[in-house]
Amino acid sequence: MITVLGPTASGKTSLAVCLAHRLGGEILSADSRQVYQGMDIGTGKDLGEYTVEGNSIPFHLIDLVPAGERYSLFAWQRAFHEAYGAIKSRGVRYPILCGGTGLYAEAVLRGYNLPDVPPNEALRQRLQGKGIDELQQLLTSYGPLHNKTDLDSPQRAIRAIEIADYIQAQRASGIDYTEYPPIDSVILCLDLxxxxxxxRxxxxxxxxxxxxxxxxEIEGLLASGVTPEALIYYGLEYKFITRYVLGELNYEEMFTLLEIAIHQFAKRQMTWFRGMERRGFTLHYIDALLPMEEKVAVSLDYxxxxxxxRH
Structure with a gap:
């Protein structure tokens, strides 16, 4: 697989589409908000970009559920593997994963173990107050059921223990669950x-x-019955523009707060991508300011x- 990462406004989709056109690929979106129907402008779906020289590039994992719902990483990972399997079954050699949600991309690249585990409040209460070292030791007692990134805070370690405990109970009852293997991929990251x-x-x-x-767009979503609370939950554009539509912010306040929030979001995206390198991935950085033909050429070299x- 080819993976194209990058912060918001870096031109990920355009590059991924050009690569798909050159290689006969199909695109899998790794964007946590593009799964929602009707949330098009604010999430930057830019569906018009999926046509090159009159050829439509197939894309997946966009418009999966109605706006107003909450869609989990677990559900997205399952949908990804269904789409990925279908693409490979059609003889497409190189699906292209494209997006800015680093957690989603890393989940499939690493093969996160993400069963749909309900909260276990009794277990959480028993673990509250324990230090990270003690939690890590407890987690390792369950065997190799977790990924290492779950060990960087007590909250994540407790959630990992919750998942491990659930899996152990399921297996003891003869119930199996789906595990997804890591996916080998060259990882390209646009840098600005x-x-x-x-x-930009x-x-x-x-x-x-x-x-x-x-x-x-947001006024239409509200008129269709999507609650303000649901839109505010999605953050960024949907949070601040909803507050503007409700009269909580004037236009200048909305613009300023939203602009700051998007800048902060882009910085967090790059922090995640660089963190992937510390977690063992190799990212090939590409200057997003290069002309598209040069970006494609550099990408194809990598x-x-x-x-x-691999051979």
Whole structure:
């Protein structure tokens, strides 16, 4: 598989689509908000970009559920593997995973063990107050049932123990669960200098508000019955514009707060991607300011090197 990562406004979709066109690939979206129907402008679906030289590039994992619902990483991982399996069964050699939700991408690249485990309040209460070292020791007693990134805080360790305890009980009852293997992939990451990233984010926000009627999109979602609370839960554009529509913010306040929030979000995205390197992944950084043909050429060079290293 080919994976294209990058912060918001870096041009991930355009690059992924060009690569899919050159390689005969199909695209799998790794975006936690593009799964919602009707949330198009605010999530940057940019569906018009999936056509190159008159050819439509197939895409997946977009518009999976109605707006207003909550969609979990567990559900997305399952949907990913269904789509990925279908793509491979059609003889497509290189599906292309594209998105900015690092957790989603890493979940399938690493093969996270994510059974749909309900909260165990009794277990959580017993574990409250224990230190991280004690929790880690308890977690290892369950065997190799967890991924190492679950060990960096007491909260994550407790959730990992909760999952391990659930799996152990399921197996003791003769009930199995789905485990997904890691997926081998060359990972490309678009990189933008900080000021260029900030400039792009601001310009794109203005365009979405002034030309694409992002406010109208959110007013339409509210009119369709999606609650303000549900939209605010989705964050960023949906949070601040909903508050504007409700009269809680004026236009200038909304724009300023939203602009700051998107800048902070992009910074967190890059922090996650660099964290993936510390967790053992190799990311190949590509200058997002290069002309598209150069970005494609650099990407294909990395892809060929990766291909050769596998043989």
């Amino acid at each position: 200098p900080r000021e260029a990233r900030r400039s 984010i601001t310009a794109r926000l203005k365009e979405r508000l002034e030309k694409e009627d992002m406010i109208g 892809f060929k090197e990766w291909e050769q290293s």
